[in-house]
Each structure stands twice: as structure tokens, then as C-alpha cells.
Amino acid sequence: MFPFCFEWVWDIGHAIFFGGFWYAISILGAGMTFCILKAAYDTMNDSGESHH
Amino acid sequence: MDSALIPEGAKRCAFPKFAIGIAVVGAVLLWGVFAMFLCWFKGLNQTNMNDYYGFALWIWADLAVIAVGGGAFFTGLLRYIFKIDELKNIINFAVIIGFICYSSALLILAIDIGQPLRGWFIFWHANVHSMLTEVAFCLSAYFAVLTIEFIPNILENRQANKVPFFHHLAHNMHGVMAVFAATGAFLSFFHQGSLGGVAGVMFGRPFAVREGLLIWPWTFFLFTWSAAAFGPCFTLLVTRITEAITGKKLVKDNVVHLLAKISGWMIITYIIAKIIDTIYWAIVTAPSLGFTLSHFYTNNSFYGYWILIVEIIVCGVLPGALLIMKSTRENSNLRLIAIILGVIGVCLNRWVMVLQIMAVPVMSFDTWALYIPSWQEIATSILPVAYGIILISIAYRYLPVFPQEKELNSVEPVTEAE
Numbered sequence: 001m002f003p004f005c006f007e008w009v010w011d012i013g014h015a016i017f018f019g020g021f022w023y024a025i026s027i028l029g030a031g032m033t034f035c036i037l038k039a040a041y042d043t044m045n046d047s048g049e050s051h052h
Numbered sequence: 053m054d055s056a057l058i059p060e061g062a063k064r065c066a067f068p069k070f071a072i073g074i075a076v077v078g079a080v081l082l083w084g085v086f087a088m089f090l091c092w093f094k095g096l097n098q099t100n101m102n103d104y105y106g107f108a109l110w111i112w113a114d115l116a117v118i119a120v121g122g123g124a125f126f127t128g129l130l131r132y133i134f135k136i137d138e139l140k141n142i143i144n145f146a147v148i149i150g151f152i153c154y155s156s157a158l159l160i161l162a163i164d165i166g167q168p169l170r171g172w173f174i175f176w177h178a179n180v181h182s183m184l185t186e187v188a189f190c191l192s193a194y195f196a197v198l199t200i201e202f203i204p205n206i207l208e209n210r211q212a213n214k215v216p217f218f219h220h221l222a223h224n225m226h227g228v229m230a231v232f233a234a235t236g237a238f239l240s241f242f243h244q245g246s247l248g249g250v251a252g253v254m255f256g257r258p259f260a261v262r263e264g265l266l267i268w269p270w271t272f273f274l275f276t277w278s279a280a281a282f283g284p285c286f287t288l289l290v291t292r293i294t295e296a297i298t299g300k301k302l303v304k305d306n307v308v309h310l311l312a313k314i315s316g317w318m319i320i321t322y323i324i325a326k327i328i329d330t331i332y333w334a335i336v337t338a339p340s341l342g343f344t345l346s347h348f349y350t351n352n353s354f355y356g357y358w359i360l361i362v363e364i365i366v367c368g369v370l371p372g373a374l375l376i377m378k379s380t381r382e383n384s385n386l387r388l389i390a391i392i393l394g395v396i397g398v399c400l401n402r403w404v405m406v407l408q409i410m411a412v413p414v415m416s417f418d419t420w421a422l423y424i425p426s427w428q429e430i431a432t433s434i435l436p437v438a439y440g441i442i443l444i445s446i447a448y449r450y451l452p453v454f455p456q457e458k459e460l461n462s463v464e465p466v467t468e469a470e
Contacts, residue, residue: 001178005177007177013181016180017180018178018180020189020242021193024235024238024239025193027231028193028196028197028200028232031228031231031232032200034228035225038220039217039220039224042223042224043216043217046216046220
């Protein structure tokens, strides 16, 4: 799972599988982090005008 | 009692009635949970699996819920990437159904591995040569996507939405939902496909093996296509059932017609590809491996040609044709028949691609292995249904799932005649 795991090999299989996996997880993590931080910012500067 | 939590302007049944309903379905859920714990504590000897037949009934249930849960990713793709705005009126429900399906699939896998405490091994000690590793990665990550897509709807609960942070969080998540939906579509494409790919690469099983493109057998593409085609049928079916139980119209006809039309064209294109694939397999692939078509459908008491005809014609061509024609699509009874047949069709396809594969004799000394599941397998396969009913009931009661509900069920104020 990580390069420091004993069975990790720098080959195409690990690159594709874990590259795709960490890519997807990174997008989700970055997206959620953005939403949470922005929500905290909006709450602190609440103008009460947000709608969805 | 719980009226403060119910969406504003929405009418729900009395709480005792709701609680009794949940208790009845909860009893079925507990039966499944009991069977699940038996499998965990006593082991997989609670099933009728053996060294020859290694797929329990719940593997079919697993693939079936993943297929019908495909409505979430495909509807999300249409709504957020292709910007089909009408679908905003059904996307919440599609996401909830997808969440139920994928959480059920992960639960089933947790039962199937026998030792759930070692479930994390598939990530930590990943076998990067296995399509099932890709399935595990994508399934887990896509479940995270569905959870993220479900959160804003939960935060829009009448009470939760009063908390400013939750209100802003839901608003911001809606704003970037296209990114999550695109990630979900990417993940779904690969895990739906790889579930089909697993069957297609089994060269020791001539009933399943297929040629393909590069490393992907045709079943890879057929599984993804079928999930996108039939998933919306399941969304429409559960919506129709919810409408029947609640006695309310929840989604406008134009939304239903649109999703049914898209589903119909997807089914037709899929079923054409499936027919071509089946014919090529029957006249080229199987004979090249020393088998005739009749070998897979005769000399046993269950699997006959009927299953091929039902899957492809009755539950493939027929629902596709009914949904692409305006006159039949807009007839509520015929549309209901079409979506029921579609859901049965994709479940039957997964049955064939999981259980019939294992049943067909391969060696000359083999016989048909007609599998009878144990009650524990049946209970754990019914468990997701009970769980789904409970979650949908709770979500419908407390969350603004259907944006058009209020408009469609508003009671005209009675004005006195002058």
C-alpha cells in the first residue's frame, strides 16, 4: 500500500493500481477539505445570504 | 413526536405507525445479522460452499446490488457532468439507493472473506495482478463518493440545516459535486467492468471466458454498460414502490420519462452488444475450446436454454423496446413492466455470470454442480433488502429527498363560495 511496506515493488502493476487509488482518494480528500474549510470560513463570516 | 425533524410542509405518517413498520422489517434485518454473526464466529462452514463450488449465494447478491446500484453513478454523471438539469429531482434518491447498494456490497464482502478483521489486507498486501483488487479499491473509494454525495442531503434535514456550519457545508458540497460525481463515474467504470472482467479472464471456465480488447475481456465492457443501462431502471422501480407505499406522487412524469428513455436506449445498445457477444462466444470461442453450446444448457434439471432466452429477449430486448418507444414509455403500466423486467434481467445476468459458471461441468468426468444455498446464505442475502427498506424509510421521513414532493402534493386551500 505504501512504498515503505516490505512487499512494495516499483513496477507498473503497483504504479497503475496504487496510482489510480491514491489519485481518487486525493481528489476526494482535497474536495472535502476545501468544503470543510470554506464552510468554516463562511460560518465565521456569515452574512446569511447563502442559498442552494 | 418527531415532527420537528420532518421536512417543512411534508406530511408523514404517525410515529407509532412508522415505528411498527421499522420493527417488522427490523426483525428480518436481525435474522440476517444473526446469520452474519454465525458466519463470522463459526466460519464459512455455515454455508454450503466447498472446494468445488466456491461462490456462495451472497456473491450473486453482491454483484446484483452493485449492478442495480449503478443508477447512482450514471444518474450523477448525467446530472453533474452532462448537465441534464431535470435529473436534480431524482438524484438524491438515486444516491441513497446507491449508498444502500454499495454499503450492502461491502457488508457482503466482509461476510464472504470469513475473517473481516483481515479485510484491510486487500489494501495493505495488495495483489496487483488481480482484477478483484481493483474492484476492492474502486468499490471502497466509490462508497466514499456516495457517502460524500449523501452528506448534503442529511445536512439539509430541518434541524441540522439550522446549524450555520452544516448549512454552509451542504452548500459548498453542492458546489463541487461535479468533481465528486466525475470521480465516482471513473471508479464505477473500473469496478463494474472488473467484476465482469473476472469472469471473462477465467480461461479454465469456457462458459465465461471471452476475447477482448488488450487486457480487458468483452465482459468488462458489458458489465459496465449493463449497470449504466439497468441501474436507472432500479432507481425508477424503487421510486415507484415508494410512491405506492406513501400514496404520493414524488417525482414529476417528465423526469421519470426522461430517465426511462435514457435507460431504454442504454438497454437497447447494451443488448445488441450482448447478443453479438453471445453469438460469437457460441460459434467461435466455445467451439475453439472443445465445447458446443448445448453443453452449457442441457443434461441438468435447472439450467436450460430458457435462461438465455429470458435474460436476453424477455428481460433485455423487451424492456429496451418498451422504454425507447414514446407510447409505451409514457404508459405507466407498461413502463412499470419494463423496469421490473430490466431489473430482473440484470440480476439474472449476474446470476448466470456467477453461479451458472460454477455449475457447468468442465472436465469430462465432471457433473453439473447445482448449488443449494444454506439458510445462512439466504438470510445474509436478504439482509441488504431489509437494511435498504429501513434506510429509505428513515431518509424519506426526515430528509428532503424529493424536491418536487411539496409541489406535487400541495393541498389547494378550500375557499368558501361567495
